[in-house]
Amino acid sequence: MELFFNQVINGIQSGCIYAALALALVLIFRSTSLLNFAQGEMAMFSTFIAYLFVDWGAPVVLAIIIAMAISMVGGAVIERTLIRPVGVDNVLAIVIVTIGIFIAVNALAGWIYGTDGRVFPRIFANESLVTFGDVTITQETVGTLGILLTVVALLYLLFQYTKIGLAMRAVASNPESSRLVGIPVGRVLMLGWGLAAALGGLAGALAAPQLNLSLNLMQGVLIYAFAAATLGGFDSPLGAVVGGLIVGVTQNLAGQYIEFFDGFELGSALLLILVVLLVRPQGLFGSKVVTRV
């Protein structure tokens, strides 16, 4: 029984990492209806930036905030220079561009920072907060979850109660009409990408203590993050977090208790994606899309 709970807690822990990256994916999708395959690598790059500041003596929280700010600018620049010229309509070309960014950013990080792994300091201590017999819930797990839920709440406030949020929703829904109404579509798109990049940086910083910072930091995470976003609904931040937790827990429990998935956990994530897309394509919390004829 304790094993079960420990695996659930492991699941929550990795689920938080998936959720964090999924948040970034959801944000881009919500503002531009695009999937950014390069989100993980951008997140990794920004975590390296945070690492640089830590190396120079900054406390870890400050380093992360600075890195997030830098990433925000970076994300906006990428949108402006690489994504917008291609045109949002040309889905295939966008997919290629994001893949190109994936490859280039990964290699660039390798060239700048080298290929060795690094230790990334934790925000919360890896010490037990609550213990029930052999089952431990660490400060880190609770703290990470807390951060994620706060982000979700802030995003909710942003989208529902601010002008900017309204503008973002308008642009995502109908860029042409938004332009006609006077919304600076370009700047809104840049903001969307910038925010997503910042969130990606946060995701990396949350993942790095456990996974060790390296070029491959996000590569194992990306597909699970996609699964999380699919499950939760690609336009729902809350869905991203809930989806992430479910994916994480499912992955661990499936690997533990189902023979087929032992050593084959990715299969459980794939199954989840397939089932969701076939049964309820908008995910748990997403909004149903209606196509106009």
Next chain:
Amino acid sequence: MIRSNRSRALVALLAVLALIAAACGGGREDSSSGEENEAAAESTGDEAADYLHVDDCEGDFTQGITDDTIKIGSSFPQSGTFAAFAQISTGYEAYFNYVNEELGGIDGRQIELTALDDGYEAGRTATNAQRLVEEEGVFALFNVIGTANNLAIWDNLEEECVPNLFAGTGSPLWGDPGHAWTVGSFPSYSLEAVMYARYLEENDPTAEVALLTQNDDFGESYVETFTQAIEGTDITIVAEETYEVANPDTTSQVTSLAATGADAVILGTTALACPNALNAINGTNWEPAIFISGTCTSPTLVGLAEPGAADGIISVTAFKDPRDPQWADDEAMQLFLEKGAEHGAADIDLENTIVAYGWTMGALLVDTLTNAAELTRPAVMEQALNIDNLVTGLALPTSPFNTVLGIDKFPEEVLQLMQYSDDLGYYEFLGEPQDFEGQTAEVTPESLIVP
């Protein structure tokens, strides 16, 4: 319009092909050097000539050797996920520079190394190897990294009678006499597993053991060999878990293993899974004896573990660790530190054990080339297959390189058990070195030897 598009395509294709033809150059030749080969073959001993099937060889036995150069080729990842392996080459490049500049090369010939990037992809390794032989005209291949990568090239090299020297992997496959022209370098992973089994037999004969291994042939070597090695003992395996190379987060697997409360755990892990597993174990209440793969021991890996997580882990080595104070006054170590800094790349990491391994490989190659009867491919191979208790580079004095033609194709079969101490910051030797001379094939399960 349809025609226009097609015509555009045709013109474009024409242009591209012309570009490639100009850039790559042709060069298709028949290799006909029968006479030279005969003369060269005569200087090789009969037994060696037989083993190396010299009579069937098509290629040129002295390709890559001129009056002032010896051309050597290698292929390993210099980009992508596995680019960390490129650090091995910094070791032997430094050694070659040292030999070239201070010792006048080998018999007056400078060593010229051409190293191509394969991104760890076996397909590219195959193309690189052929290109090195056909276009660059190298004498031999050296320290190609990766089991799948060497498997992708060893058939062709065998047919063309090109030496594939000191492959950079610890797979037991390289003992295959059917591929006489390929020789390994790294001590076989299976030997490690046997050593751990024997250590447990001595120190905890009824131990319950958990296994955490990588989900491929590397991890399999540990599982299968250990299982075979404990047959007939009271040691039992109580749990086995694997992890994907692409996803080295082992927290879940460790939780599963910790629930068994096993006395010992064997970590058949590599790269970042090493510190990750150590941290995961450290985070539980489980306190097993930890045996970790020799590939994990460098400071760039184990060094990433949390304080205390690596304390007491047991591993093996055949080489001197630059951080170990017992070698502070050692001649070979001083040579490495001094010449490595002088002749190595600006950012060479002289504390990294894989750089020390690379240095040793360089020394091994130079010794092989120097001690060969003459600089022809069969003669050099004969030397590589007849290394006689050679301690070179940073090999431990108790771990000489040794091969015997037709009997033992594994150069390194003596391993030293060692235990890490967090306080000291290096590994202390445990007990006497284990000598597996000539026994790798015996102790390794058959399923691992046949590719």
Next chain:
Amino acid sequence: MSRLALSPRRAVLGVVAVILAALVLYIPQYFEEFRVAQFSSVIAISIAVLGLALLTGFNGQISVGHGAFFGVGAYTTAILTADHEWGHLSTIPVAMVLCFLLGVAVGLPALRISGVYLALVTLALATLFPLVIQKYSDITGGSTGIGVPDFEAPAWAGGMADDQWAYYVLLTFAVITFVLVRNLVRSRVGRAIIAIRDGETAAEVLGVNLAFYKVMTFGISAMIAGLAGSLFVMNTAVLDRVDPAQYTITLSIKFLAALVIGGAATILGPVLGALFIVFVPEYSSEVDAELSNVIFGGVLIALMLVLPTGFLGGLRRIEAGILRRLGRDGEWRRAAGPDPRDGPDAEADSPDPGGSPTVEPAAS
């Protein structure tokens, strides 16, 4: 001008085609073994990308998973020739049928998914493929892989070297496949397939059976990729092993990149794309190994910015631009006038417009 009359343009086209054919046939005589093998792999990859073009370029269903079908074809041939002593060429029908069935199996649920979601599912499948290979290692050889028996030139081939033989065999299959696909695309079936890409609802209203065509296209596309994989493995002169690390998601991504680089909805674009993804990494590695992937990624991005419709689309734009300035009477004009051939939309009766497909991200 009647169709049979010889215009200067057609004459030039004919000469170019002949020169090109001669060059292509001469390659194995001119280059060393490893280069010839490299060209053979370009041929195999271009067939795979052609299959992808049918599905993604002409039918609008994005697949980031064709590396998996390619891998199935490759492993089928490898297993049958290595463990069951089949002849190499006789494994091709098996690989093709198997991949066709797999393609249909993926195409059926894909009816309910489209756009980026389909890309995501195919991405997940392609990521899973090497893991499945490792899981069933008894049949597939696991991570060590399988050694493929040499594909040797037969006695009647007049002393041809093995690499040359493989090249000509692959070339033959390629030519046949390209011709067949081109004919398919120009037929009524092809028009239905393209109509689905350009507007599903409209196509349905016009009587096109969506489900049938979409699933069929998936199946055929997968079948072609399987053929390509099977042929790829027969190129044993340089590489004679299959192992799961050769068939990862990276391969699928490279196929998609090759498709878009060449020109997504063109027949000969896949060949250009295949040349690109085989030769550019080699050259970028020589420029600077550590930065080679930065260069590759950068080139991909740059190409999409400059030539979002691929090389063939780009050439078209250059040509259109030149023609605009020339004007009807042949005089060079300073200012550019509008040109009906410019722009992203196809002409009404052309099956390969050189433009990129527009795909809605909404779930269907």
